[in-house]
Amino acid sequence: MPMPFHIHVTVNKADQHHDVEPRLLLVHYLRDVCGLTGTHVGCETSLCGACTVLVDGKAVKSCTMFAVQADGSSVTTIEGLATNGQLHAVQQGFWECHGLQCGFCTPGMIMTSVALLARNAAPSREQIAEGLRGNLCRCTGYSHIIDAVNHAAKAVARG
Amino acid sequence: MRRRRWPVADPNTTPYVGRAMKRIEDPRLIRGEGTYTDDLRLPGMVHAAILRSPHAHARIRKIDTTAAKAIPGVVAVLTGADVNASCGLVPCAAAIPDLKAPKHTVLAGDRVYFVGHAVAVAVASDPYIARDAIEAIDVDYDPLPVVTNAEDAVKIGSPLTHPDLGSNVAYTHNVSGGGNIDEAFRKADRIVKHRLYHQRLTPMPIEPRGVVASYHTGEGTLTLWTATQIPHLIRTLLPGMIGVPENKMRIVAPEVGGGFGAKLNVYPEEALIAHLAMRLHTPVKWIESRRDNAAATIHGRDQVGEYEVAVKNDGTILGLKSKTIADLGSYLQLLTPAVPTLTGLVLTGCYTIPAVKMEIVGVYTNKMATDAYRGAGRPEATYLIERLMDVVAQELKIDRLDLRLKHFPAPGDFPFPTSCGLVYDSGNYAAALTKAKQLANWDQLLKDRAAARAAGKLSGIGVSTYVEICAMGPSKAMPAGGWEWGCVRMEISAKVTVITGVSPHGQGQETTFAQIVADRVGVPIEDVVILHGDTSVAHYGRDTYGSRGTAVGGTAIVMCIDKMIAKAKTLAAHLFETTSDHVVFENGRFTSPGVTNRVITWPELAGEFYVAKNLPPGLEPGLEASSFFEPQNFTFPFGTHICAVDLDRDTGHVKITKYVAVDDCGPQINPLIVEGQVQGGIAHSIGQVLFEQTIYNEDGQLVTGEFMDYAIPRAHDIPDYILGSTVTPSPINPLGVKGVGEAGTIGATPAIANAVMDALEPLGITHMNLPMTPEKVWQAIKTKT
Ligand code: FES
Ligand code: FES
Numbered sequence: 001m002p003m004p005f006h007i008h009v010t011v012n013k014a015d016q017h018h019d020v021e022p023r024l025l026l027v028h029y030l031r032d033v034c035g036l037t038g039t040h041v042g043c044e045t046s047l048c049g050a051c052t053v054l055v056d057g058k059a060v061k062s063c064t065m066f067a068v069q070a071d072g073s074s075v076t077t078i079e080g081l082a083t084n085g086q087l088h089a090v091q092q093g094f095w096e097c098h099g100l101q102c103g104f105c106t107p108g109m110i111m112t113s114v115a116l117l118a119r120n121a122a123p124s125r126e127q128i129a130e131g132l133r134g135n136l137c138r139c140t141g142y143s144h145i146i147d148a149v150n151h152a153a154k155a156v157a158r159g
Numbered sequence: 160m161r162r163r164r165w166p167v168a169d170p171n172t173t174p175y176v177g178r179a180m181k182r183i184e185d186p187r188l189i190r191g192e193g194t195y196t197d198d199l200r201l202p203g204m205v206h207a208a209i210l211r212s213p214h215a216h217a218r219i220r221k222i223d224t225t226a227a228k229a230i231p232g233v234v235a236v237l238t239g240a241d242v243n244a245s246c247g248l249v250p251c252a253a254a255i256p257d258l259k260a261p262k263h264t265v266l267a268g269d270r271v272y273f274v275g276h277a278v279a280v281a282v283a284s285d286p287y288i289a290r291d292a293i294e295a296i297d298v299d300y301d302p303l304p305v306v307t308n309a310e311d312a313v314k315i316g317s318p319l320t321h322p323d324l325g326s327n328v329a330y331t332h333n334v335s336g337g338g339n340i341d342e343a344f345r346k347a348d349r350i351v352k353h354r355l356y357h358q359r360l361t362p363m364p365i366e367p368r369g370v371v372a373s374y375h376t377g378e379g380t381l382t383l384w385t386a387t388q389i390p391h392l393i394r395t396l397l398p399g400m401i402g403v404p405e406n407k408m409r410i411v412a413p414e415v416g417g418g419f420g421a422k423l424n425v426y427p428e429e430a431l432i433a434h435l436a437m438r439l440h441t442p443v444k445w446i447e448s449r450r451d452n453a454a455a456t457i458h459g460r461d462q463v464g465e466y467e468v469a470v471k472n473d474g475t476i477l478g479l480k481s482k483t484i485a486d487l488g489s490y491l492q493l494l495t496p497a498v499p500t501l502t503g504l505v506l507t508g509c510y511t512i513p514a515v516k517m518e519i520v521g522v523y524t525n526k527m528a529t530d531a532y533r534g535a536g537r538p539e540a541t542y543l544i545e546r547l548m549d550v551v552a553q554e555l556k557i558d559r560l561d562l563r564l565k566h567f568p569a570p571g572d573f574p575f576p577t578s579c580g581l582v583y584d585s586g587n588y589a590a591a592l593t594k595a596k597q598l599a600n601w602d603q604l605l606k607d608r609a610a611a612r613a614a615g616k617l618s619g620i621g622v623s624t625y626v627e628i629c630a631m632g633p634s635k636a637m638p639a640g641g642w643e644w645g646c647v648r649m650e651i652s653a654k655v656t657v658i659t660g661v662s663p664h665g666q667g668q669e670t671t672f673a674q675i676v677a678d679r680v681g682v683p684i685e686d687v688v689i690l691h692g693d694t695s696v697a698h699y700g701r702d703t704y705g706s707r708g709t710a711v712g713g714t715a716i717v718m719c720i721d722k723m724i725a726k727a728k729t730l731a732a733h734l735f736e737t738t739s740d741h742v743v744f745e746n747g748r749f750t751s752p753g754v755t756n757r758v759i760t761w762p763e764l765a766g767e768f769y770v771a772k773n774l775p776p777g778l779e780p781g782l783e784a785s786s787f788f789e790p791q792n793f794t795f796p797f798g799t800h801i802c803a804v805d806l807d808r809d810t811g812h813v814k815i816t817k818y819v820a821v822d823d824c825g826p827q828i829n830p831l832i833v834e835g836q837v838q839g840g841i842a843h844s845i846g847q848v849l850f851e852q853t854i855y856n857e858d859g860q861l862v863t864g865e866f867m868d869y870a871i872p873r874a875h876d877i878p879d880y881i882l883g884s885t886v887t888p889s890p891i892n893p894l895g896v897k898g899v900g901e902a903g904t905i906g907a908t909p910a911i912a913n914a915v916m917d918a919l920e921p922l923g924i925t926h927m928n929l930p931m932t933p934e935k936v937w938q939a940i941k942t943k944t
Contacts, residue, residue, distance in 0.1 A: 142877045
């Protein structure tokens, strides 16, 4: 068995220090080592986006990255999005607009949308759809998800 | 252009029913706090991985597990020889006369017959090590001849999927109905013939399957968490496989990440993982990979049909004949052979067609089993009848809407008996069509098409007027019974606990049921809790499929509420010193006008029921009621979808430029949820018509084994919708609801396909198989220009 590797990752603002196997995927580190099961696995091949988290503010499919590659980084998962129990505008948008059905794709969709709005605060519907290209949902048919992101953008703009 | 019809309603206003309310289940899910099967962690839990066959058909000469067992952390490596005797056979619940069925064990015996067939299982302390272990198993295969095409499989001399059955034909099923079919065809001025292909599809819920099993040796009880739509049916069927009695088995469907029929099944892994937990005396978890999900979770559709319509020159349809070959794959899952027969039930669609004849041949091939995928048999029926209506209209040069209108039963004709032997509950098909035309601005749409064509563009309009079967169903028509169970309890605190036997996994019934209960009981919606998906809580049920949750499960709850209120009235009458018939219940308040001015509310009454010091003689303490609802018929939602497309001559790309759907699912409990169901359903059709197809090559290799190769729609593939509805209540249940889970998928496929064919019509192209991919469309255009 390969030597474990010591990593230090800031996850949802908390310091995490662990010895991990080099082959451990970031998504499994978050779920199995940190106990944050809100990040889901839908394919393990970087195609579905269910595992999307923010690594240093950028949306990353956490099944495409090894935990050791996140050493020294700051990771935000769905569990770290609300502040003081207050839902993030994107979470609120998904709730208001029925942007989820089974909820399995939802954490990834929300994290991608957060990164999308950070790049473009007032996206058109087409830009939202384009920005969500890497995230699959089999339940909603996406229209309500686009509504949700739109709703969040407007809510943030209103302040 | 886009219309959003539903401002989300204020949760503090009543009635709740009929309002677009936010979902109760969402807060936990948007915070990442839902518990799906893969999120479970039990003390001492070990992890299973399954080795699957890379061959479509092969004899297993030898399996060597020595190297796998030697890996540190590996707990067990087992093959069919080790486990099959303890795990029984995978059950099929469909009763088809003269069905030839292979015996499908949980791991392969001496033969594998599809790519993905489970061959061995490794259990280890860590899922990564379990995967290392299956890679270290050495299997010596001796490849056998393969058949992957159902039409080839029925030919003499074809390789046999199961040599011991002597034939690839599993069954032949004939349905005739209505008048004399031969006479209908004799009287016809013309016979319109068409062949249609309903391609194989992979359901692809984003959550793959998964199972966690824990056996409590002392009590002899088993708890099985599984990503399923049907915890109760599993509790009914698993005892026969693994020998744990039903009343010592608890099945939990935790948060389930989408089903679409893929999780409407009892799978080999459910028995296998349960057996491993019993055998190894420790909890075992197995989570399916996406690749395994594509290969070893059921597929859908895969029928090819030859259809003939007997018509008069004025368009009158006299009869319909259909000959279908249904590819069942290599073995039978729970409902595999029954799905094609559902096609036969709605063959005539929403039309008066006096005589029908259908022949279905169910065939084995070296592929994964097909079973109920969203719509299950009805999308095939709707696609074929709606495509045929366009073909007939075109051949007879009749307007396609006039042809449809001419054959609609009138609203007064309901309940409407069909030639296929069903009785449609209620309907107003012309009203839905009229509304859809209005919303689509039909005349303008035709003008736009004419202008586009004049400018050399390939522009088309497609229509589908559909009817489908929901609220499954009357027990006499369902293999395991079609009733539903519910229980409503008012607690001593006047909070209301509702337990339902349906098992929602995205459909939002925690919300819709709470709306129904809060209104009828007269309590704030936040005081209502809906429990489901755990057989130790919801003791009995028939689960979620066939758009039955609200129509059947919701009705059981309404029956409970009625019983509970009747009991409450008895106590209120006692407290008012009068009789029940003088008690009025309204908005959560009991009064007795003319007898007393006193008002009794739920908290007071609930307290009396549980402290039980002041009950009239004979009245039991406690305030709870349970009910089984047995529906007397299915329900039959319907609607009209209109789709406009532009085809790109250079790339073959199909762009949906307008999409209008008018669906009638009866009264809507929560229009926002209905809208979500319709949109989600249409997306599956966009996938089916434009991109999706499960492909096996000649050797039986699965080509579409990942999201990379199996293209489900993405956000940018979705058009803006204009959605509308008409409301025709069903007389079958007191809510009047019909069901909406599958309508989008059933109604949309023919609308989109007809639009593409309409766009190609000026080029003289009259047929194209699904999916109408850019490559196929481009090729077709190229050959004609
Ligand atoms: S699980 Fe990472 S993209 Fe699908
Ligand atoms: S809500 Fe189920 S996959 Fe998106």
